[in-house]
Amino acid sequence: MKNLLLQLFTWWNGATMGTRVFTARHGQFVGEDDFGNRYFQTAGGRRRWVIYNGYAEGSAVPPGWYGWLHYTADAPPVNDGYRPRDWQKPHEPNQTGTANAYRPSGSLLNPDPKTQGEPSYTAWTPQ
Numbered sequence: 754m755k756n757l758l759l760q761l762f763t764w765w766n767g768a769t770m771g772t773r774v775f776t777a778r779h780g781q782f783v784g785e786d787d788f789g790n791r792y793f794q795t796a797g798g799r800r801r802w803v804i805y806n807g808y809a810e811g812s813a814v815p816p817g818w819y820g821w822l823h824y825t826a827d828a829p830p831v832n833d834g835y836r837p838r839d840w841q842k843p844h845e846p847n848q849t850g851t852a853n854a855y856r857p858s859g860s861l862l863n864p865d866p867k868t869q870g871e872p873s874y875t876a877w878t879p880q
Contacts, residue, residue: 768804776804784831786815788846792822792829812847 759766768776780793780802789806790813801822803814814822816837817830826833837843848854856863 765809767807767809772802772804776802783821783829784818786818786830787844788813788815790814790818792818810846815844816841 761770776793779795779800781796783792783794783801785791791804791806792801793804794801801824803818803822805813815830817826817833817835820826821829826835854862858865
């Protein structure tokens with residue numbers, strides 16, 4: 754019951770009811786990524802969209818699917834044989850606002866902040 758209410762009254766959890774109806778009437782399933790996001794297109798491929806698995810976050814779309822969604826690639830990654838390069842790291846969604854966010858040294862949120870009064874650099878003096 755809780756999931757039904759979330760889907761009815763929130764747009765950020767999965768798909769709205771309008772998107773579900775449109776997908777049921779016009780959507781052709783294309784594929785699914787490692788995060789569980791499902792990708793669809795209309796019969797002619799004129800429209801492409803994603804239904805997120807959980808929270809709707811645009812950075813959760815991996816690079817291969819991003820290219821397909823934005824018409825950079827004609828074939829979806831599952832049909833195209835897309836593989837990340839050896840030097841590429843595995844895709845991670847944006848971590849801003851989470852416990853895994855980047856916090857440089859000197860940040861107030863860094864677990865190991867510098868002590869107050871200790872300079873973070875050495876000033877240059879001419880000879």
